[in-house]
Amino acid sequence: MNRRVVITGMGVAAPNGVGLDNFENAIKQNKSGIRFFPELEKLKFSCQIGGKPEITETLLQQYFTPLQLRGLNSSGIVYGVISGTDAWKDAGLTITNDNSPDWGSGIIFGTGILGVDKFREAIHLIDEGNTRRLGSTSVVQTMASGISAYLGGILGCGNQVTTNSSACTTGTEALLMGYDRIKSGKTKRMLVGSCGDHGPYIWGGFDAMRILPNKYNNDPEKASRPMSESAAGFVPGSGAGALVLEDLDSAIERGARIYAEVLGGEINSGGQRGEGSMTAANNEAVERCIKMALKNSNIRPDEIDAVNGHLTATSRDSVEILNWTKALKRNGADFPYINSLKGMTGHCLSASGSMECVSSVLQIYGDYIFGNMNCEDIHPEISALIDPDKIPRKKIDKKINILAKASFGFGDVNAVVLFKKY
Structure with missing residues (x-):
């Protein structure tokens, strides 16, 4: 119970920067990642802006095999895999194809709603009587724990691998859950984080609640105004963040860089x-x-x-x-x-x-x-x-x-x- 927990790796896929260096440069410069989306205008949303990480095909190919990319239609999984894999590598950990799992490493990676676009695709195929065209990845892309399952397979983690979900508290909750597992001596390392899909099927409900700003469609970078008198509602966004938590003794033993301690x-x-x-x-x-x-x-x-x-x-x-x-x-x-x-x-x-x-x-x-x-x-x-x-x-x-x-x-x-x- 006296174990100290430290952070040895991080990764992020944010609207204003994908990759840790890009993200840090953005937050130092007050760089916005909020943009106008013609699709939302076409769908008659009041709020036609949002935050969405920019992921190129070239970048995708660095994290997914051609087989994994076939039929992949879950932005949350994309963001989560990128940030989670980056955090793992940033911690100086290797990804191997050993037959034996890494029993000392686990994952708690949360989400709110996962695979909505895949659900929509599946519903159309099923309603049309084309169930066989769904493909073999429709289940893993739409189950809530799809993100931890993807990461667990990529990284070969053999400790607890699971997904939590507590709305906007999810990511911070995942970190504290991972912290508790290390603190209690059940593992020496946990990849923690959370992800979220983008798009109209995620953001539509909030637009219907009229809690999103509707006066900044022509000036999206000015729309999100925390603590401001002229704040007019939150701008919806998407992305993922990931952190590697580690027992301090383990981190010191392998000479890992330590970003901070979790108290x-x-x-x-x-x-x-x-x-x-x-x-x-x-x-x-x-x-x-x-x-x-x-x-x-x-x-x-x-x-x-x-x-x-x-x-x-x-x-x-x-x-x-x-x-x-x-x-x-x-x-x-x-x-x-x-x-x-x-x-x-x-x-x-x-x-x-x-x-x-x-x-x-x-x-x-x-x-x-x-x-x-x-x-x-x-x-x-x-x-x-x-x-x-x-x-x-x-x-x-x-x-x-x-x-x-x-x-x-x-x-x-x-x-x-x-x-x-x-």
Whole structure:
């Protein structure tokens, strides 16, 4: 139970950068990955923009065999395999074709909805009486655990290989689940992360809820505005993030680079009671999640240097900030620096937690805090709670010792993890 858990590899497929170097350059420069999609205009969406990683055919061929590519029609699996494989290699681990699995390595890789386009393709073929044309990969592309199954086979992992799903909390929850497995001594290494499909069949429900911005179709890079007074809803996105968690002794033994240490965290739910509902967080549960994450990590509130929030560019942003001030008992100029990745990527739903964990660890390792894009007009309710200087608009150089990362999801579920400089 005294095992320390560190991060030795990372990978990402984000709307503003595919590959760790491309992604880090993007977040340092406030580069947006949000674009206009003519398909959404044709389908009469109110919000005709979104965040989608750009994957070329040449890049695909570096991660999938011709056989695997035949009939592959799940963007989430594509993003997950790219980020997961990159994280594995970034950790200095090899991919072998040994007959024996790697019993000391496992995978927890989550998703929200997987293979929607494959489902649509399958439904048409079945309705037309062409079931035999479905192909042999339709099941693995549409089952929820398709992403962990793909990665498990590619990497040859013999420990726990599974998929979790908790809406927008999925990626951060996967990381904490992997952390717990290493901490308890059940394995020495876990690949954790999450992915999410793109497109109208994923984003349509949110458009119908009228919680997406509809005034930025001609200016997509300005649309996602976390903590801004002019925020008009979250921009839907997609992608994947992945991290290799490892027992510290194992990492040291093989001379691995260590990005940061995972101190611990907390996962809870507001039970959809009180202020909580299917779509809104119970504030008491959020505060409790933050406080318990600190307690579980043996960290005082005044030790937190930075927060990477959930902060989706909705009316809930100011409520989230209020919850942080109450949980940490810090406000004004005493509040930690805080930022949101979503100004650059949009809200990548089930992929958001893992992508944002990657961005959080990059900041710790690189001694900087990336800027909050489209936050020129900080919401007055937020500026009344914390010093606006704690919301940097551009990248600043800053040594971060401890960073808190939070994710909150539909179903009134919460996850907070604490990372520390190694």
